[in-house]
Amino acid sequence: MNEENFSKKLLHWVDADIDNIRPEVTQRLRHARELAVAHAQQRRAAHFGFSGNALHRTSWFSHHRAASVGALLVIVLLAATGIWQITPKQQEDDVSQIDAALLTDDLPVHAYLDNSFVQWIKNPSDPSGQ
Amino acid sequence: MSTPEQLARFLAEVERRAYRHAAYTVRDEQAALDIVQDSMLKLAEKYVDRPAEEYPMLFQRILQNTIRDYFRRQKVRNFWTTAMSFVTSGHDDHGENGDAIEHLQLTPETDDPVNQADASQRMAIIREALEKLPARQREAFLLRYWEEMDTAETAAIMGCSEGSVKTHCSRAVQALSKYLESKEITL
Numbered sequence: 001m002n003e004e005n006f007s008k009k010l011l012h013w014v015d016a017d018i019d020n021i022r023p024e025v026t027q028r029l030r031h032a033r034e035l036a037v038a039h040a041q042q043r044r045a046a047h048f049g050f051s052g053n054a055l056h057r058t059s060w061f062s063h064h065r066a067a068s069v070g071a072l073l074v075i076v077l078l079a080a081t082g083i084w085q086i087t088p089k090q091q092e093d094d095v096s097q098i099d100a101a102l103l104t105d106d107l108p109v110h111a112y113l114d115n116s117f118v119q120w121i122k123n124p125s126d127p128s129g130q
Numbered sequence: 131m132s133t134p135e136q137l138a139r140f141l142a143e144v145e146r147r148a149y150r151h152a153a154y155t156v157r158d159e160q161a162a163l164d165i166v167q168d169s170m171l172k173l174a175e176k177y178v179d180r181p182a183e184e185y186p187m188l189f190q191r192i193l194q195n196t197i198r199d200y201f202r203r204q205k206v207r208n209f210w211t212t213a214m215s216f217v218t219s220g221h222d223d224h225g226e227n228g229d230a231i232e233h234l235q236l237t238p239e240t241d242d243p244v245n246q247a248d249a250s251q252r253m254a255i256i257r258e259a260l261e262k263l264p265a266r267q268r269e270a271f272l273l274r275y276w277e278e279m280d281t282a283e284t285a286a287i288m289g290c291s292e293g294s295v296k297t298h299c300s301r302a303v304q305a306l307s308k309y310l311e312s313k314e315i316t317l
Contacts (some may be wrong), residue, residue, distance in 0.1 A: 007271070007274075009317035010256060010310075011275055017253050021149065025159065029145040032163070032170050032171075033170060035171065039174040041134045
């Protein structure tokens with residue numbers, strides 16, 4: 001009898017031996033299986049929960065791509081306009097303040113000692129210019 | 131990607147064979163049940179996302195590793211049992227520490243119905259023959275012929291070469307045949 005034939009015949013008996021497993025053992029195996037499957041379901045739910053959120057976020061951005069880009073452009077435009085509006089106005093204010101003081105002869109002596117009137121503009125009441 | 135239902139179906143198909151496989155190897159019902167349960171949980175925990183076609187191979191690998199872990203733990207327990215019995219020599223040897231060694235003995239199954247009929251006797255002898263095989267031979271033989279894995283898959287699970295699988299299988303068949311002959315069992 002060759003190896004394969006012998007194995008087949010022997011394992012026929014081994015297969016039959018499976019039916020001799022006691023019901024308590026079968027019950028415990030079933031319990032173990034249910035535990036494992038519950039574990040797998042939990043893991044799967046956790047996995048899909050996480051992926052689902054990521055997917056949801058991705059799909060929201062892809063569906064609203066035009067709106068998102070538009071909103072971003074508006075924000076950038078507003079910020080640029082704000083900066084452009086505020087910066088020259090501040091400079092103009094400073095110059096007009098000096099001009100007004102010169103014309104009304106209100107400029108104190110220490111202001112002339114201050115190079116470009118920088119310190120005087122910051123704190124006109126301080127005679128030391130500090 | 132497989133579903134938990136596929137996993138449940140797969141486990142239902144293999145659980146009793148896995149239990150028998152573990153029981154032939156560890157010769158202890160409770161230990162065999164623990165091994166199968168651990169293997170199922172490991173498969174569910176680590177490989178639930180894998181395709182269902184990969185389950186047989188993965189499960190067998192996990193099962194064999196869990197059996198090996200069991201023997202490793204037994205070895206450590208036996209070492210300490212021996213050490214303790216050496217220290218406390220002269221004391222009662224039937225205490226808790228003796229259990230580890232008893233685990234490795236062939237325990238007669240008194241409530242097993244395999245003692246009356248001729249077929250049952252034959253089955254008991256076959257079971258005994260399998261249990262008496264060296265671990266690697268039994269592993270190779272059961273994986274190759276019972277689980278119907280090919281030589282390459284068996285080698286991958288056992289972590290050895292295909293040549294070694296063939297050698298183990300051949301020796302296992304010879305040993306089984308010799309044992310059955312000695313018990314006057316013809317297949």
